[in-house]
Amino acid sequence: MDGFxxxxxxxxxxxxxxxxxxxxxxxxxTNLSPVDPVEQSVSLMTSFGATDPRSVELMRxxxxxxxxxxxxxxxxxLSFWGRVLxxxxxxxxxxxxxxxxxxxxxxxxxxxxLLTLALIITWSLGNLLGALAGYYRSNVLxxxxxAAVMALHPVPAYIIGLVLLLAFGFxxxxxxxxxxxxxxxxxxxxxxxxxxxxxxxTLPALTLVLVGIGSWFISxxxxxxxxxxxDHVVYxxxxxxxxxKIFSQYVARNALLPQLTGLALSLGNVFGGAVITEFLFNYPxxxxxxxxxxYRGDYSLVLGVTTMxxxxxxxxxxIIDLLYPLxxxxxxxx
Amino acid sequence: MFKILRDLLRYNIEFTIxxxxxxxxxxxxxxxxxxxxxxxxxxxxxxxxxxxxxxxFGTTSRGQDVLxxxxxxIWNTMLFGLSVTILSRLFAVAVGMISGYLGxxxxxxxxxxxxxxIALPNIPILLLVYFVMRDQMSWPVLALTAALLGxxxxxxxxxxxxxxLRNREFTRHAVFAGMSVPQILVRQHLPYVMPxxxxxxxxxxxxxxxLEVTLSVLGFSDINRPTIGGMxxxxxxxxxxxxxxxWWIAFPIIAVVLLFLGLFLLAISVNEYIDPRSRxxxxxx
Amino acid sequence: xxxxxxxxxxxxxxxxxxxxxxxxxxxxMNYFGVRREVRAVDDVxxxxxxxxxxxxAGESSSGKSSLIKTIAGAITPPLRVVEGSxxxxxxxxxxxxxxxxxxxxxxxxxxxxxxMQGSMNVLNPVRKVKHAxxxxxxxxxxxxxxxxxxxVESHLQRIGLDPRVLESYPHQLSGGMRQRxxxxxxxxxxxxxxxxxxxxxxxxxxxxxxxxxxxKGVQQRMGSSIIFVxxxxxxxxxxADRIGIVYAGRLVEEGPTLDVFQRPQHPYTAHLIAxxxxxxxxxxxxxxxxxxxxxxxxxxxxxxxxxxxxxxxxCKSENPALLPRNxxxxxxxxxxxxxxx
Numbered sequence: 001m002d003g004f005x006x007x008x009x010x011x012x013x014x015x016x017x018x019x020x021x022x023x024x025x026x027x028x029x030t031n032l033s034p035v036d037p038v039e040q041s042v043s044l045m046t047s048f049g050a051t052d053p054r055s056v057e058l059m060r061x062x063x064x065x066x067x068x069x070x071x072x073x074x075x076x077x078l079s080f081w082g083r084v085l086x087x088x089x090x091x092x093x094x095x096x097x098x099x100x101x102x103x104x105x106x107x108x109x110x111x112x113x114l115l116t117l118a119l120i121i122t123w124s125l126g127n128l129l130g131a132l133a134g135y136y137r138s139n140v141l142x143x144x145x146x147a148a149v150m151a152l153h154p155v156p157a158y159i160i161g162l163v164l165l166l167a168f169g170f171x172x173x174x175x176x177x178x179x180x181x182x183x184x185x186x187x188x189x190x191x192x193x194x195x196x197x198x199x200x201x202t203l204p205a206l207t208l209v210l211v212g213i214g215s216w217f218i219s220x221x222x223x224x225x226x227x228x229x230x231d232h233v234v235y236x237x238x239x240x241x242x243x244x245k246i247f248s249q250y251v252a253r254n255a256l257l258p259q260l261t262g263l264a265l266s267l268g269n270v271f272g273g274a275v276i277t278e279f280l281f282n283y284p285x286x287x288x289x290x291x292x293x294x295y296r297g298d299y300s301l302v303l304g305v306t307t308m309x310x311x312x313x314x315x316x317x318x319i320i321d322l323l324y325p326l327x328x329x330x331x332x333x334x
Numbered sequence: 335m336f337k338i339l340r341d342l343l344r345y346n347i348e349f350t351i352x353x354x355x356x357x358x359x360x361x362x363x364x365x366x367x368x369x370x371x372x373x374x375x376x377x378x379x380x381x382x383x384x385x386x387x388x389x390x391f392g393t394t395s396r397g398q399d400v401l402x403x404x405x406x407x408i409w410n411t412m413l414f415g416l417s418v419t420i421l422s423r424l425f426a427v428a429v430g431m432i433s434g435y436l437g438x439x440x441x442x443x444x445x446x447x448x449x450x451x452i453a454l455p456n457i458p459i460l461l462l463v464y465f466v467m468r469d470q471m472s473w474p475v476l477a478l479t480a481a482l483l484g485x486x487x488x489x490x491x492x493x494x495x496x497x498x499l500r501n502r503e504f505t506r507h508a509v510f511a512g513m514s515v516p517q518i519l520v521r522q523h524l525p526y527v528m529p530x531x532x533x534x535x536x537x538x539x540x541x542x543x544x545l546e547v548t549l550s551v552l553g554f555s556d557i558n559r560p561t562i563g564g565m566x567x568x569x570x571x572x573x574x575x576x577x578x579x580x581w582w583i584a585f586p587i588i589a590v591v592l593l594f595l596g597l598f599l600l601a602i603s604v605n606e607y608i609d610p611r612s613r614x615x616x617x618x619x
Numbered sequence: 620x621x622x623x624x625x626x627x628x629x630x631x632x633x634x635x636x637x638x639x640x641x642x643x644x645x646x647x648m649n650y651f652g653v654r655r656e657v658r659a660v661d662d663v664x665x666x667x668x669x670x671x672x673x674x675x676a677g678e679s680s681s682g683k684s685s686l687i688k689t690i691a692g693a694i695t696p697p698l699r700v701v702e703g704s705x706x707x708x709x710x711x712x713x714x715x716x717x718x719x720x721x722x723x724x725x726x727x728x729x730x731x732x733x734x735m736q737g738s739m740n741v742l743n744p745v746r747k748v749k750h751a752x753x754x755x756x757x758x759x760x761x762x763x764x765x766x767x768x769x770x771v772e773s774h775l776q777r778i779g780l781d782p783r784v785l786e787s788y789p790h791q792l793s794g795g796m797r798q799r800x801x802x803x804x805x806x807x808x809x810x811x812x813x814x815x816x817x818x819x820x821x822x823x824x825x826x827x828x829x830x831x832x833x834x835k836g837v838q839q840r841m842g843s844s845i846i847f848v849x850x851x852x853x854x855x856x857x858x859a860d861r862i863g864i865v866y867a868g869r870l871v872e873e874g875p876t877l878d879v880f881q882r883p884q885h886p887y888t889a890h891l892i893a894x895x896x897x898x899x900x901x902x903x904x905x906x907x908x909x910x911x912x913x914x915x916x917x918x919x920x921x922x923x924x925x926x927x928x929x930x931x932x933x934c935k936s937e938n939p940a941l942l943p944r945n946x947x948x949x950x951x952x953x954x955x956x957x958x959x960x
Binding site for chain 2: 014018029030150151158159163170279302310
Binding site for chain 3: 229230231232234235236237238239240241245249250253254257327328329330333
């Protein structure tokens with residue numbers, strides 16, 4: 001088997017393993033916990049008003065069936081897989097009787113849109129700045145911008161988002177701080193609606209960019225400062241190759257390879273940041289859905305969103321893994 | 335050790351700033367042991383007092399002194415971060431060194447598991463754990479969960495160092511001399527891996543503190559135990575921003591940003607001290 | 620009038636193509652309060668004529684690699700030129716490597732090319748080989764794309780490479796092919812001067828012979844000069860016209876290859892030559908006592924004196940200058956006595 005096929009098989013295997021272990025983990029966490037979701041849901045519902053014992057009993061068995069909590073642990077596990085494969089996580093408790101899956105499907109485009117945009121900006125800007133800073137080490141402007149993005153890098157998303165929210169929502173109120181688009185606008189390809197989308201997305205996206213850019217900057221800069229001492233770069237310099245070409249074709253292009261792998265590895269964390277940011281800016285994505293589900297004690301919603309997040313992140317990682325051979329001939333041609 | 339510290343303080347400005355910041359915040363957090371009031375008590379003081387000579391950082395809407403709350407909060411947050419770091423170092427070192435030393439099929443197996451863990455999104459899993467644990471969630475459980483999710487990236491780094499040690503002459507000598515695998519790993523390889531452990535520990539600490547802040551801001555931890563995130567959580571609950579109680583939110587944010595900055599400066603300067611290549615480029619600059 | 624022209628061309632002919640004068644290059648390090656200065660190249664002067672192959676020999680960490688890198692202008696901090704100059708003469712135009720950097724950059728590959736140590740990795744791993752030729756050579760040749768391609772292909776064929784290698788990535792080629800390719804790359808513009816840093820190290824013996832013949836052939840065809848470094852004395856014997864021996868950062872002896880091999884004047888050279896294996900010679904080789912000196916703290920006087928069998932008191936205190944003697948130059952207080960010993 002040649003290198004490329006081997007690479008593909010490995011990636012496929014890894015992809016299925018992530019989904020298998022992730023989904024099993026979600027099942028285990030919910031089933032090994034000392035808290036019984038059925039009892040919890042029942043007590044949540046009965047706390048709102050009077051209920052007679054018989055209807056509580058009815059509700060209990062209905063919930064057990066709904067959550068797939070009947071039978072042995074293995075039965076439950078298999079039925080959970082069945083539901084995951086069918087994409088059926090039952091109805092949401094807090095938005096009864098809307099199925100969890102349709103809530104997730106409604107929220108997913110928002111998250112994917114926000115994350116993709118923020119990631120593209122973060123990754124390209126962070127890598128560009130980092131590569132320039134690694135190559136032109138004495139440039140003062142690059143040093144300053146580097147110090148700025150590096151100082152932001154350890155601060156958690158919530159704090160950066162909160163500061164932005166205070167700055168642009170209260171101190172200098174120029175941007176909307178809540179929601180995905182203006183409420184009274186009809187969604188569609190109208191100028192008004194798209195403008196509103198962009199305005200509402202600005203602060204959440206900016207938060208994600210500011211949180212993420214530092215680590216790309218740091219790793220790219222150190223990659224580049226190692227690569228400039230590599231033989232092929234030193235040789236090109238001695239060969240009088242012009243420096244913009246050395247920078248783009250000899251240095252940056254080689255440094256981007258590990259950064260693409262890094263992008264795949266970091267997606268899980270980036271998604272976590274998006275969850276928090278969405279909640280903070282009340283952005284209608286899956287992150288907000290997840291946190292609302294937790295506040296409302298919506299068992300099927302929380303389990304559904306967690307499982308779907310694991311699967312979506314695995315799919316995104318897999319797509320990046322498939323793109324990698326396109327830019328690295330050593331993998332493509334074995 | 336002291337010589338290294340002295341050298342770093344004298345010749346590395348980033349380290350000096352980071353060291354002073356972290357030390358100052360640590361001393362401030364230490365002060366909570368001498369606090370004039372219990373940190374969990376509420377409505378002891380007049381609420382919503384702006385910063386003044388009596389209450390330096392003001393009081394909260396729950397009648398707490400922001401200054402002393404912060405002191406306890408930073409202590410608790412750092413305690414959480416350190417616990418996560420120490421626990422996750424144990425996992426990372428064990429998996430990384432064993433994988434790197436054994437190599438071959440075992441290495442492939444452990445690293446496949448490792449890469450799988452990396453690809454799992456941490457926050458949703460942590461939130462799920464919180465959701466099913468609810469009231470039984472305490473900070474040690476949270477720390478253990480975070481540690482279980484936070485070791486894999488560093489295990490890869492440690493593995494690559496051990497992998498390079500495996501084929502070195504002294505390892506073969508140790509094998510011929512009849513040392514057992516644990517003996518070789520602990521006595522021969524650990525000293526080489528130490529710098530990596532130390533550097534990743536700094537980054538992990540930053541990550542863990544960020545995680546704690548994030549989760550408790552959302553109220554997903556023991557909300558009655560003062561933490562930095564917890565303070566912001568309560569401030570949000572009382573609409574502090576809208577009510578104009580800015581000091582309740584501003585001071586915790588400033589404190590946590592300074593703490594992050596200090597730890598981050600320590601991390602990068604220590605890394606530079608450890609990594610000979612960045613040392614070289616520094617000399618050339 | 621005619622005489623003047625003749626005279627001028629004669630002086631160009633006589634003028635060396637490379638002139639190194641009083642060159643000192645030190646590693647200067649200052650980190651965490653530890654100041655270190657390593658004198659890797661210490662007061663070296665040499666000249667190289669047109670159409671000449673000059674070999675630099677010496678043991679590892681003698682500073683020979685630093686010397687050739689300094690000559691090529693290929694040094695990066697902490698290695699810095701402290702004193703002296705490196706000047707090339709390309710067609711009557713003088714070019715100072717360290718004083719005229721932009722002009723130097725423009726001259727690279729057109730007049731001066733470089734074969735690097737470990738040339739296995741000198742090609743960009745993510746681009747096809749043809750791009751390397753284009754990046755390095757196209758701008759100097761003044762040809763159209765098509766003509767350029769044809770020229771490169773015929774050049775590769777002449778050195779025994781299938782032009783199809785241009786369409787491959789470096790990782791698809793064998794080590795020997797890559798080495799050949801880098802020599803092809805270094806010679807495609809037919810430069811007047813080629814600098815080669817350990818061109819044959821890390822190659823197996825058969826490929827080594829091949830590469831040596833290739834270098835020599837290219838040099839003869841183009842009439843260019845070569846300066847190269849290797850610790851392998853057999854390589855020097857095979858291709859060098861003249862040899863310079865480096866010990867502890869200093870040039871200690873220099874002369875025509877044959878003379879140096881047959882009548883070494885410096886005790887260190889004598890030892891290097893004596894330690895070479897010869898067919899039919901069953902005498903036991905004696906290793907030189909002691910270690911190569913630490914360049915951060917070199918011995919006083921002649922740096923070889925702690926290991927020298929002929930050392931006298933004067934050697935410990937005074938550094939001998941490199942002075943003409945017989946057909947070459949030597950730096951030794953007891954130069955005349957080596958042959959006798």
